Amino acid sequence: MFVCNQLSQLVGQTLKNVVKPPLQLTLAIIKPDVCKDPNRLNAIRNMIKINGFYFIRSLITRMSELEAKDFYSEHKDKFFYWRLVSFMSSGVISCHILAKHNAITEWRQLMGPTKVYMTKFNEPNTIRALYGLSDTRNATHGSDSSQSFEREFKHFFPDFDSDKWFAEQMQHFINGTDIEFLAEEWIHRLKR
Numbered sequence: 632m633f634v635c636n637q638l639s640q641l642v643g644q645t646l647k648n649v650v651k652p653p654l655q656l657t658l659a660i661i662k663p664d665v666c667k668d669p670n671r672l673n674a675i676r677n678m679i680k681i682n683g684f685y686f687i688r689s690l691i692t693r694m695s696e697l698e699a700k701d702f703y704s705e706h707k708d709k710f711f712y713w714r715l716v717s718f719m720s721s722g723v724i725s726c727h728i729l730a731k732h733n734a735i736t737e738w739r740q741l742m743g744p745t746k747v748y749m750t751k752f753n754e755p756n757t758i759r760a761l762y763g764l765s766d767t768r769n770a771t772h773g774s775d776s777s778q779s780f781e782r783e784f785k786h787f788f789p790d791f792d793s794d795k796w797f798a799e800q801m802q803h804f805i806n807g808t809d810i811e812f813l814a815e816e817w818i819h820r821l822k823r
């Protein structure tokens with residue numbers, strides 16, 4: 632019996648090392664309400680890093696009103712569309728392509744629900760509860776599906792080739808052995 636246990640543990644350990652789940656990519660945006668305060672911006676970036684996400688791309692930029700209208704076009708008939716567009720084009724934003732197993736769901740869980748007022752009571756340890764001000768100024772954005780990600784990242788990283796990343800880079804990040812973090816740029820990359 633002892634031998635069987637030893638054997639099953641060995642097989643389990645071997646499989647865990649060999650068969651690691653694939654990674655997923657998502658787009659994270661830290662919104663103008665937070666980016667105005669470098670301490671809060673870095674606090675959120677650190678929450679992302681501590682929660683096991685790789686920073687694949689990072690960019691500090693601004694959206695024009697036209698770009699914000701296009702980015703959030705799915706909401707053009709909603710009552711909050713114009714306040715959202717003017718808010719998202721009101722200041723600097725910090726954009727990131729993040730990688731993790733189940734990145735889309737896990738980033739949305741870490742962000743918390745959209746409406747901040749409810750989130751502060753229901754999920755007080757999430758980013759939007761901790762750093763959101765209102766349902767409009769709710770600190771962060773996250774892609775809600777792989778299809779949304781493929782549309783959204785092109786607004787900020789037009790040269791990024793997601794197919795190429797999955798084919799050539801993903802396995803290095805799954806292994807995690809030859810990855811370094813560049814704190815200045817908020818980027819994880821292959822050791823050179």
Ligand SMILES: Nc1nc2c(ncn2[C@@H]2O[C@H](COP(=O)(O)OP(=O)(O)OP(=O)(O)O)[C@@H](O)[C@H]2O)c(=O)[nH]1
Pocket residue numbers: 710711714746764765766767768
């Ligand atoms: N149905 C509906 N809800 C609204 C409307 N305007 C605001 N709300 C809701 O009222 C709440 C307050 O709106 P917020 O935009 O989050 O609050 P605010 O104080 O205006 O904050 P800022 O927009 O960031 O200045 C949110 O839950 C909104 O969804 C509206 O015209 N129709």
Ligand SMILES: Nc1ncnc2c1ncn2[C@@H]1O[C@H](COP(=O)(O)OP(=O)(O)O)[C@@H](O)[C@H]1O
Pocket residue numbers: 706711715744745746766767768769771772773775
């Ligand atoms: N009821 C609302 N009141 C105010 N702003 C809202 C509301 N719903 C959504 N928004 C704004 O529009 C953005 C996009 O909405 P949605 O895609 O539904 O949420 P999420 O950003 O969580 O994916 C939200 O992050 C928020 O800034």
Ligand SMILES: [Mg+2]
Pocket residue numbers: 773774775
């Ligand atoms: Mg959304």
